[in-house]
Amino acid sequence: MSKIIYTKTDEAPALATRSLLPIIKSFIKSSGIDIETKDISLAARILAVFPDFLNEDQRVSDDLMILGEFAKKPEANIIKLPNISASIPQLKAAIKELQSKGFNIPNYPDEPKNDSEKDIKSRYDKIKGSAVNPVLREGNSDRRAPKAVKNYAKKNPHSMGAWSSDSKTHVATMSEGDFAHNEKSVTIPEATSIKIIHTDDNGIATTLKDSFPLLKGEIIDATVMSKKALVTFFDKQVADAREKGVLFSLHMKGTMMKVSDPIIFGYAVKAYFKDVFDKYGTLLNEIGVDVNNGLGNLLENIQQLPENKRKDIEADIAATYKKGPSIAMVNSDKGITNLHVPSDVIIDASMPAMIRTSGKMWNAEGKLQDTKAIIPDSSYAGVYAATIDFCQKHGAFDPTTMGTVPNVGLMAQKAEEYGSHDKTFEIPSNGFVQVVDTSGKVLMEHQVETGDIWRMCQTKDAPIQDWVKLAVTRAKASQTPAVFWLDINRAHDAELIKKVNTYLKNYDTSGLDLRILNPVDATIFTCERLKEGKDTISVSGNVLRDYLTDLFPILEVGTSAKMLSIVPLMNGGGLFETGAGGSAPKHVEQLLEENHLRWDSLGEFLALAVSLEHFGEVNNNDKAKILSETLDNATEQLLENKKGPSRNVGELDNRGSHFYLAMYWAQELAKQNKDQALKAEFTPIARQLEDNETSIIKELKEIQGKPVTIGGYYEPDESLINQVMRPSKTFNTILES
Ligand SMILES: NC(=O)C1=CN([C@@H]2O[C@H](COP(=O)(O)OP(=O)(O)OC[C@H]3O[C@@H](n4cnc5c(N)ncnc54)[C@H](OP(=O)(O)O)[C@@H]3O)[C@@H](O)[C@H]2O)C=CC1
Ligand SMILES: O=C(O)CCC(=O)C(=O)O
Ligand SMILES: [Mg+2]
Numbered sequence: 001m002s003k004i005i006y007t008k009t010d011e012a013p014a015l016a017t018r019s020l021l022p023i024i025k026s027f028i029k030s031s032g033i034d035i036e037t038k039d040i041s042l043a044a045r046i047l048a049v050f051p052d053f054l055n056e057d058q059r060v061s062d063d064l065m066i067l068g069e070f071a072k073k074p075e076a077n078i079i080k081l082p083n084i085s086a087s088i089p090q091l092k093a094a095i096k097e098l099q100s101k102g103f104n105i106p107n108y109p110d111e112p113k114n115d116s117e118k119d120i121k122s123r124y125d126k127i128k129g130s131a132v133n134p135v136l137r138e139g140n141s142d143r144r145a146p147k148a149v150k151n152y153a154k155k156n157p158h159s160m161g162a163w164s165s166d167s168k169t170h171v172a173t174m175s176e177g178d179f180a181h182n183e184k185s186v187t188i189p190e191a192t193s194i195k196i197i198h199t200d201d202n203g204i205a206t207t208l209k210d211s212f213p214l215l216k217g218e219i220i221d222a223t224v225m226s227k228k229a230l231v232t233f234f235d236k237q238v239a240d241a242r243e244k245g246v247l248f249s250l251h252m253k254g255t256m257m258k259v260s261d262p263i264i265f266g267y268a269v270k271a272y273f274k275d276v277f278d279k280y281g282t283l284l285n286e287i288g289v290d291v292n293n294g295l296g297n298l299l300e301n302i303q304q305l306p307e308n309k310r311k312d313i314e315a316d317i318a319a320t321y322k323k324g325p326s327i328a329m330v331n332s333d334k335g336i337t338n339l340h341v342p343s344d345v346i347i348d349a350s351m352p353a354m355i356r357t358s359g360k361m362w363n364a365e366g367k368l369q370d371t372k373a374i375i376p377d378s379s380y381a382g383v384y385a386a387t388i389d390f391c392q393k394h395g396a397f398d399p400t401t402m403g404t405v406p407n408v409g410l411m412a413q414k415a416e417e418y419g420s421h422d423k424t425f426e427i428p429s430n431g432f433v434q435v436v437d438t439s440g441k442v443l444m445e446h447q448v449e450t451g452d453i454w455r456m457c458q459t460k461d462a463p464i465q466d467w468v469k470l471a472v473t474r475a476k477a478s479q480t481p482a483v484f485w486l487d488i489n490r491a492h493d494a495e496l497i498k499k500v501n502t503y504l505k506n507y508d509t510s511g512l513d514l515r516i517l518n519p520v521d522a523t524i525f526t527c528e529r530l531k532e533g534k535d536t537i538s539v540s541g542n543v544l545r546d547y548l549t550d551l552f553p554i555l556e557v558g559t560s561a562k563m564l565s566i567v568p569l570m571n572g573g574g575l576f577e578t579g580a581g582g583s584a585p586k587h588v589e590q591l592l593e594e595n596h597l598r599w600d601s602l603g604e605f606l607a608l609a610v611s612l613e614h615f616g617e618v619n620n621n622d623k624a625k626i627l628s629e630t631l632d633n634a635t636e637q638l639l640e641n642k643k644g645p646s647r648n649v650g651e652l653d654n655r656g657s658h659f660y661l662a663m664y665w666a667q668e669l670a671k672q673n674k675d676q677a678l679k680a681e682f683t684p685i686a687r688q689l690e691d692n693e694t695s696i697i698k699e700l701k702e703i704q705g706k707p708v709t710i711g712g713y714y715e716p717d718e719s720l721i722n723q724v725m726r727p728s729k730t731f732n733t734i735l736e737s
Contacts, residue, residue, distance in 0.1 A: 002075045002619050003034035004611055005067065009083035010041045010714065012587035012599035012654075013578065017081065018725035019655045020601055023662045024608065026735045027669075030681055031623035033615060038063040040132050042084045042094050043715040049123045050105045058103055068135040075618065076573025078136065079611050081604065082583045085130040085255035087262075087343030088293045094714040101715060110290060129258025129421070134414045139569040140467045142474060143549040143580055144406030146606060148632075149562045152639040157399035158558030161358030161368075163391040168246050168370040169359035171388060172237050173381035177229025179455070180379040184444045185221035185491035187498070188214045192437045196423065196456060198448070200431040208425050208433070208454075217461030219499070221492040222435055222444045224427075227451035230264065230376060234271030237374050241325035247361050247371035248272060249328035251350050251384075254342030256546065257417065259424040260453050264376055265342045266292035272327070272339060273298075276316050283309075296340040321364075328361035328371055335364070347375065348546050349581065351384050352554035358396070359388060379490070380543055386523035387551065394531060397555050403534045405526055405552035406478070408471045409545025412463035412570055416492070416542040417455075424455040457492070459541075464496065466570055468503040471539040472512070481513035481529075482537035485522040485544050496541070519544065549580040561599075564606040574614040579603025588713065590649075595708045595724070597654040598647045605635045605661060626675050630668035637664040649704050656700045659731055663689040688734050699728040 006021060008014060025035055040063055047054065048062040070076050084090060092108055099105060108124050109117040145153075174181070196209040214220065241248040250268045254261040269291040270277050277284070289301045302310050321327070328338040330345065338345050338361075351373060354361055360368035373388075375381035391397070410416065427433070427448045435444045435456060448454055475482040484500055486493040497516060504514065517525055526536045530552075538548050553560040560580035567575035579602070591597045609631045616624030638644065643660035645653045652660075666689055669682035689696075708724050711717030726732055 002077065002615070003036050004615060005070065005076075005078045006035055006037045007067070007078065007080050007083070008037050008039040008041055008044070009081040009583065011084060011583035011585060012591075012597065013081040013083075013583050013604075014041060014716075015588065015591060015597055015710075015721065015725055016599050016601045016604070016654050016658075018722055019658050020604060020661075022726065022732075022735060023658055027662070027665060028612075028624075028627060030677070031627060032621060033612070033624055033627075038067050040064045040067065040083055041714070042086050042090070042127070043098060045127050045131070046091075046094060046098060046105060046124075047103060049127065053105050054103060064132060064135055071136050071138040071569055071573060071575060072571050074572035076569055076571070076575070077611055077615055077618070078573070078575045079604070079607050080136060080575055080577045082578065082581065083132050084583060085132070085258075085343070086128055087254055087341060088128065089296060089341050090343060091124060091128055097712055097714050101712070110288065129254070130256040130418070134418060136575055137411050137567055138571065138573075139412050139567040139575060140463060140470050141407065141409035141411045141545050141549075142470060142566045142568065143409070143545075143563050145404050145553060145557050145562060146564050148636045148639055149557055149564075149602070149606075150404055153557040154400050156642070160356060160396045160399060160555075161360065163358055163396045165392055167359045167392050168244055169354075169388060170246075170372060171381050171385040172240070172372050172374045173378040173385070174229060174233050174376055175378065177226035177233075178379075179223045179225050179377045180490065182226075182446060183221055183223040183491040184446070185219060185495045186443050187495050188216065188218045188220065191216045192439075194220075194435050194437050194443065196425075196433065196435055198425070198427065198431060198433050200429045206428075209423055211438070214458070215460055219459040219461075219464075219492065219495045220435070220443070220456060221495075222433075222446065222454070222456040224433070224446045224448055224455075225260070225264070225377065225453040227267070227449065227453070230267055231271065233376065234268050234374075235274070237372060238271050238274070238325065241372045242323075244372070246325065247328040247363055247369050248325045248374070249338045249345070249350075249354075249361055249371045250374045251345060251347040252342075252375070253347050253546075255346060257420075259421045260455060262292040262342050263426055263453055265294065265339075266290070268374070268376075269295050269298075269339050273317065273320050275320055275323075276313065279316060280313055292342070294339060294341040294344075295337060325372075326363050326369070329364055329366075332362050332364055332366040346582075348550040349554075349560075351375075351547075352551045355384070355387060355391065355551070356554055359391065380519060380547060382520040383523045383544070383547065383551075386520045387527060390524065390527040397531060399556060399558070401533050402556060403530045403532070403536065404556055405530060405535070405548065406474065406480070406537050407545055407549045407552075408467065408474050408482070408537060408539045409549070410459070410463060410467040410541050411545055411567070412466060413460050415459045415463055416457050418542045418546075420455045420457045423457070424453065427452040427454055459492075459496070461499070462570065464499050465503050467539070468500055469507070470568065471514075471537070472504070472507045472509060474537055475512050475514060478535070478537070480535045480537050481515070482539050483522050483525060484514070484516040485519045485538055485540040485548075486516050487518035488516075489518070493541075553580060559600070562602045564610065565603065566610055574611065576607035576611045576614075577603075578607045591708065591724070592710070593707055594649040595704045595706055596649040596651075598645050599654045600645050601654060601657065602635070602639075602644065605631065605638070609635065623675060623678060626669070626672060626678060630672060631665055633668045634661055634664035637668075650701065652697070653700070653704070655725060655727070656697060659689075659696055659700065659728070662731075662735070663693065685734065692730050692734065696728045696731045699730060703727045
C-alpha cells in the first residue's frame with residue numbers, strides 16, 4: 001500500500017510540523033492517501049543506536065535506516081524536513097538532555113580508552129554531522145524557485161544591502177598545498193576493490209581503509225590538505241586582516257565535511273589565539289581542550305582550572321581580541337564569535353547572508369563591518385570571490401528585476417566530497433598514502449606529512465548519467481541555458497567532463513544552450529545574465545549544489561526556505577525536501593521567549609504539492625492530483641495576500657500562516673469542479689474557516705508575547721509542544737470535524 005512518509009526532525013521545522021501535519025492529515029483523509037511519520041530527529045537517532053542501554057519501553061526503531069531502505073524502492077514518496085546536522089557540542093547537549101530525562105545512554109567519549117568506549121564513540125560518530133541527508137538522497141537534486149515565489153519576490157522585494165566599490169570585503173583562499181591543488185583522479189575501467197594504505201618513512205605500512213568495492217565507470221579522486229601550508233595561510237590571514245582593518249571570519253562546512261573541516265577549524269582558532277596557545281598549549285592539552293570543537297570548548301574547559309590560572313588565560317584571550325583583528329560575530333549581544341562553535345557558521349548560508357548585507361558581518365559592537373572571508377580550500381572559493389567582485393563593480397543585485405538560477409546537482413549515492421567521511425584521515429606520520437587495487441596496482445599516491453588531511457571521494461557512474469539526463473530535461477522543460485560548473489584544470493572535473501560529453505550524446509540537444517565553464521567563469525556568466533533579468537540553470541557537483549542553492553535563492557528571494565527542492569530518486573520514487581535551508585536555532589529561541597514562531601513553511605507547502613502530484617501519478621489517484629493543484633493555488637493565494645509569517649511578535653506567525661493555507665486550500669477545493677465529492681466535502685469547511693477567520697486569528701495572536709515551555713530542546717514533550725503549536729480551539733474543532 002503506498003503512502004507518503006513525513007519526517008519528524010528538529011528545531012523550528014519540527015515545531016511547524018506539529019501545526020501543519022494535523023491540517024494535512026485532515027485534508028487528505030478522504031482521498032485514500034496514507035501519511036506516516038518517521039522520526040529522524042537527532043534525539044531519536046541517538047536513542048535508536050543504543051537499545052542495549054535503554055529499558056524496553058524506551059527503545060525506538062531506527063527510522064533513518066528504514067527510510068534509507070525505503071528511498072531505494074520505486075514506491076518511495078518522502079517529505080523530508082531539514083534536520084540538525086550535529087556538531088560535537090550539539091551532540092553532547094542532546095545526550096545531556098536525554099540523560100536528564102531518564103534515558104541511560106552513555107556520554108560521548110572524546111578520547112576512548114577501551115573497546116567499549118571505542119564502540120560507543122563509533123556509534124555516536126555515525127550520528128554526528130550530516131548523517132541524514134546522504135542516507136536519504138538516493139537521487140540527484142532539482143532545486144528552483146517556483147514562478148509564484150519569484151513573482152512574489154519581484155513585487156515584494158526583501159531588503160538588499162547596497163554594495164560600494166570601496167568595500168574592503170574579500171575572500172582569502174589558499175594558493176598551494178590545499179585540496180584543490182593536490183587532487184588526483186582516475187576513472188575505474190572495470191569493477192574492482194581498493195585499499196587505502198599509509199606507509200611511513202621507516203617503510204611501515206598501515207591500512208587506513210580495508211578493501212572496499214568500486215563499480216565499473218566510477219570516478220575516484222584523492223587529495224591532501226597540507227597542515228604546514230594551512231597553518232602558514234592562517235597566520236598570514238590573521239596579520240592581513242589586522243593590517244587591513246577588516247573582520248576575521250572563517251566560512252566552512254563543519255557539518256557536511258564532519259571529519260576534515262573541524263580539524264581545519266581548529267587550526268584557525270589556534271592561529272587567531274596564537275599567543276594563548278604558545279603560552280598555555282601544554283596546560284590546555286592536559287585539561288582536554290579540543291579547539292576542533294571551537295573556542296567555546298576552550299572557554300568551557302578552563303572553568304575547571306583554579307581561579308587565578310583561569311583568569312590569567314581569560315586575560316590573555318582578552319588581550320588577543322584587543323590586538324585584533326576583530327572577529328566576526330554570530331551573536332554580538334552574547335559575545336559569541338565566528339570561532340565559538342564549528343556548526344554556527346556554515347558556508348552555504350553564511351556567505352550569501354554576508355553578500356546580501358553589503359558584504360559586511362557583525363562586529364563585537366553589534367555594527368556591520370567589512371570582512372575577510374576565509375575559505376581555506378580554493379576548490380570553490382572563487383565562486384564567492386567572483387560574486388563579491390561582481391557586486392563591488394555593479395552594486396547589489398535587484399530582487400525586483402533579477403533573473404533566477406535553478407540548480408541541477410549531482411548528489412546521488414554520496415557523490416563526491418560529501419561522501420568522503422569514511423575515507424578522510426588525519427595523517428599520523430610523514431610518508432605516503434596510496435590507493436591500491438586488488439591487482440596491487442597503485443591508482444593514486446600522495447606524499448604526506450604528519451597532521452595533513454588526506455581524503456578520497458567516489459562518484460558512481462549511474463548517478464552521473466542520471467544527472468546529465470536531469471540537466472537536459474530541465475533545460476528543455478524550461479527552455480533555459482544550462483551551464484555545467486566544471487573546471488577542466490581540476491583532476492576530478494576533467495574526468496567528469498569526459499562523461500558529460502559522452503552522455504550528452506544520448507539526447508537530442510538541438511536548440512539547447514548547454515555549456516561547460518569553470519566555476520569562476522560560470523559565476524561571472526551567470527551573474528551577468530542574472531543582473532539583466534535572465535535565467536541560467538547551474539548544473540553542478542554536490543558541494544556547489546549545496547552552495548549555489550543557498551547563494552542565488554538568498555539573493556533572489558531572501559531565503560532558500562522558499563525553494564522547491566525535488567530529488568527524483570533513481571529507483572523511481574520521490575524525495576521532496578523542504579527548501580534548502582536548515583533549522584535556524586534562533587527561531588526556537590524566539591518561540592520560547594515570546595511564543596512567536598517566524599519559521600516560514602513555504603518550502604513545505606511546495607514539497608507537499610509535488611509529493612501529492614507524484615502520488616497521484618504513481619497510484620492513478622486523481623484526488624491526489626486535485627489536492628496537489630489546489631494546494632499550489634492556495635500557496636499562490638497565501639503569497640499574494642502576504643500571509644507568510646512575520647518576524648515580529650504580535651503579528652501573524654507560522655501557525656497563523658498555516659491557518660490561511662488551510663482556508664485557501666479549502667476554498668480552492670470548493671471551487672474546483674473536477675471532483676464533486678471533494679467539492680461537497682470542502683465547501684462547508686471553507687465557509688466555516690472564513691466565518692471564523694477573525695476569531696481564529698485573534699486566538700492565535702492573543703497567546704503571543706509570553707514565554708512558553710515545550711519541555712526540552714532536542715526531545716520536547718509531545719503534549720506540551722502540541723498545545724503550543726495548536727493553540728486555537730476554534731481552528732482545531734473545525735479540523736477535527
Ligand atoms: N536539509 C537539511 O537538513 C539542512 C539542515 N541544516 C541544519 O540546520 C541548522 C542551521 O543551519 P544554518 O546554516 O544556520 O542555516 P539556516 O538555513 O537554518 O539559517 C540561515 C538563515 O536562513 C533563514 N531561514 C532559513 N530557513 C528559514 C525559514 N523556513 N523561515 C524563515 N527563515 C529561514 C534565517 O535567516 P533570516 O535572518 O533571514 O530570517 C536563518 O537564520 C544546522 O543544524 C544545519 O546543519 C542546514 C541546511 C539544510
Ligand atoms: O545535510 C546537511 O548538513 C545540510 C544540507 C544542506 O545544507 C543542503 O543540502 O543544502
Ligand atoms: Mg545547504
